[in-house]
Amino acid sequence: MTALSHPPTIALPLQPDDVPGERCPQREVTLFRDHPLLLDSGAVLTNIRVAYHTYGEARQDATLVLHALTGTSAVHEWWPEFLGAGRPLDPTTDYVICANVLGGCAGTTSAAELGDIPVSLRDMARVGRALLEHLGVRRVRVIGSSMGGLLTYAWLLECPDLVERAVIIGAPARHSPWAVGLNTAARSAIRAAPGGEGLKVARQIAMLSYRSHQSFAATQAGQRTPGVPAITSYLEYQGEKLHARFCEKTYVTLTQAMDTFQPTDADLRSIHAPVLAVGISSDVLYPAAEVRGHAALLPRSTYWELDSIHGHDAFLMDAGNLPDVVRDFLHR
Missing domain, CATH: 3.40.50.1820 (Alpha/Beta hydrolase fold, catalytic domain)
Structure with a gap:
């Protein structure tokens, strides 16, 4: 070359x-x-x-x-x-x-x-x-x-x-169209809300695909805080946690690398x-x-x-x- x-x-x-x-x-x-x-x-x-x-x-x-x-x-x-x-x-x-x-x-x-x-x-x-x-x-x-x-x-x-x-x-x-689609939605969230909020949403989308219906039924049923479903507080916590240690540009770059392989x-x-x-x-x-x-x-x-x-x-x-x-x- x-x-x-x-x-x-x-x-x-x-x-x-x-x-x-x-x-x-x-x-x-x-x-x-x-x-x-x-x-x-x-x-x-x-x-x-x-x-x-x-x-x-x-x-x-x-x-x-x-x-x-x-x-x-x-x-x-x-x-x-x-x-x-x-x-x-x-x-x-x-x-x-x-x-x-x-x-x-x-x-x-x-x-x-x-x-x-x-x-x-x-x-x-x-x-x-x-x-x-x-x-x-x-x-x-x-x-x-x-x-x-x-x-x-x-x-x-x-x-x-x-x-x-x-x-x-x-x-x-x-990656299948399903996996590419999930990453596309995550990247769209980052681009729609740069500065961290989009990355939190991207993480929430990802976490839903990282577990299963049975897993969430066993671990995230009910409420931990009155009026707030356990799954909601769990996803919000995961979004905040990733935002504190990760970079939204990295998230976009790495998911694109995965999708194009x-x-x-x-x-x-x-x-x-x-x-x-x-x-x-x-x-x-x-x-x-x-x-x-x-x-x-x-x-x-x-x-x-x-x-x-x-x-x-x-x-x-x-x-x-x-x-x-x-x-x-x-x-x-």
């Missing part, structure tokens, strides 16, 4: 390589200092800052964790059931890496810094590959859930030489790494049948279903035997 010399190269500010932290510090490195990254959009970037966490001793093979839409690289904060001795992500025997995605708002070069430049899931995988090269990692086992599951498909297509095996939890290979069936048939795909029985965002159907196109896939009433978020709040299934597959 010869376009490298034509679009202007956008040089992002240089950053220090490391940021001190606590017991599990977040680190930062500036990549693409000398060799620019060509994005799928045609834009060219240099000096991309990547924020990441590592767990365990450095080695040439590792397990790469890919976080969800509003997640971060701090796996110890949001997935403690999976991280620890004897668990799927075991720092006593494995080198575990998780990086904040390009266009996010948790330390890696953000959507606000990128301006109007769109990013793709494949762009995110290319940045992740550069991070692995920086860390001296040559082979990875990849595990991703929700948006991280979609991103895992991008890694399988973009970096087949690096991925030894992969686990995809609660995610299809591409549309690998073909032929693309999926070209993936030869072993893949464990996990569907969730009550998931209304990514129905189990959709997850299973896309996984069936992979030449070396295994499908397992998590039985829970709690919908898409069950992988976080009602994991059941999932940690054991994932551990056995990752270290087979």
Whole structure:
């Protein structure tokens, strides 16, 4: 491709390589200092800052964790059931890496810094590959859930030489019209009410798709405050909570990246790494049948279903035997 010399190269500010932290510090490195990254959009970037966490001793093979839409690289904060001795992500025997995605708002070069430049899931995988090269990692086992599951498909297509095996939890290979429609409504809310109120509504829309009818019936029935339905106060709280820690431009950028990732069936048939795909029985965002159907196109896939009433978020709040299934597959 010869376009490298034509679009202007956008040089992002240089950053220090490391940021001190606590017991599990977040680190930062500036990549693409000398060799620019060509994005799928045609834009060219240099000096991309990547924020990441590592767990365990450095080695040439590792397990790469890919976080969800509003997640971060701090796996110890949001997935403690999976991280620890004897668990799927075991720092006593494995080198575990998780990086904040390009266009996010948790330390890696953000959507606000990128301006109007769109990013793709494949762009995110290319940045992740550069991070692995920086860390001296040559082979990875990849595990991703929700948006991280979609991103895992991008890694399988973009970096087949690096991925030894992969686990995809609660995610299809591409967004259906239903999923695109939900994200479209969320982005419309943000654009209609910029400054935070739209982001709160976007989160409320998303939360309705992250749980299920049965889950809300079991957990949000009745009233917590006189005259206010429990589900209303719950959704309002979730909107306020996300507004306090997230960026509306990031929400738009990342959901657009998810919606535009549309690998073909032929693309999926070209993936030869072993893949464990996990569907969730009550998931209304990514129905189990959709997850299973896309996984069936992979030449070396295994499908397992998590039985829970709690919908898409069950992988976080009602994991059941999932940690054991994932551990056995990752270290087979």
